[in-house]
Amino acid sequence: MKRMKRMKPLFAAKRFVDEYYPHCQAAVLAGSVVRGEDTPTSDLDIVIFDNQIEEAYRESRIEYGWPIEVFVHSLTSYKTYFRSDAERARPSLPRMVAEGIVLEDSGILSNIKNEAAELLHEGPALWSEQIVTIKRYMLTDALGDLIGTQNEAEALFIANTLAEAIHEFVLRTNGQWIGASKWIVRALKEYDEDFADRFVTAFDAFYKTGNREGIIRLTDDVLAPFGGRLFEGYSIGK
Incomplete structure (x- = not known):
């Protein structure tokens, strides 16, 4: 079977909508x-x-x-996804809608795009003091595991945990959206390019050479404005 030559993305997207969703009220191409x-x-x-x-x-x-x-929504279901994305601080659907190129519009997209843009501009809800304390303890615990382990295989996955936790802590304590996978670095760059570069440098050095010092310093610097590492006196549910 001969493989079809790839069309230009906008042309392919418009054709897809025309062929499979000819009666939709609106469609956007994002990503x-x-x-x-x-x-x-x-x-x-x-x-x-x-x-x-x-x-x-x-x-x-x-x-x-x-x-x-393809992400298919009714004229009300998208609101539920907007809310859930905001609650988890990863605005996937609002971002797609806000940045998307219009493929089809019966006159409803302007309001939906405005909703998405306003949500993105507002940012996620700030963490409570209790959540900050819990996350501070979790970072401290993971950092201790990285410092203490002599097992290099284990260290790889502890570092993975720290990378995600550090990015989340920095962004959420500053009222910023977080990411996942490739969006971790993108989200950090949107907030602070200098910090993002330092973050990448620290983890790159570890993965290439095993040097943990950059990650240790980075974690301590992130925790410092909130009182530093937390173990003694931490309690939850007592």
Whole structure:
């Protein structure tokens, strides 16, 4: 079977919507192709708004030479996802809608895009003092594991835990959205490029040479404004 040549992303996205969702009220193309960050393995992220569906769903397809991720919503279901994304501080759907290129619009997208943009601008709810204390303890605990372990295999995964925890702590204590996977570094860069560079340098040095000092210093500097490492006196549920 001959493989179809990959179409231009915008043309492929419009054709996909016309063919599979001809009666939708709106559709946007989002993701790396919109930001100019696409790679040979990038897919097309398409958000559909359709008042004929009863429940939101997500589907993966390969069409016109592209892997396509389609996120289908009713004219109300997206609000639930906006709220849940805000609660977990990872605004995936609001970001896609806000940055997305319009593929189809019956006149509803302006309001939805405004909702997404306002949510992104507002940022996530600030952590309570109790949550900061818990996260401070968890960072301290993971750092202790990294310092103490003599098992290099274990150290790799402890470092992974620290990377995610440090990024979360820095961003959430500063009222910023967090990320996952490749979005960890992107989220840090959006907040503070200098810190993001230091973060990458510390973990890069560890993964390449096993040197833990950069991660230790980074963690201590992140904890310092909140009282430093926390173990003695920590209690929860007592």
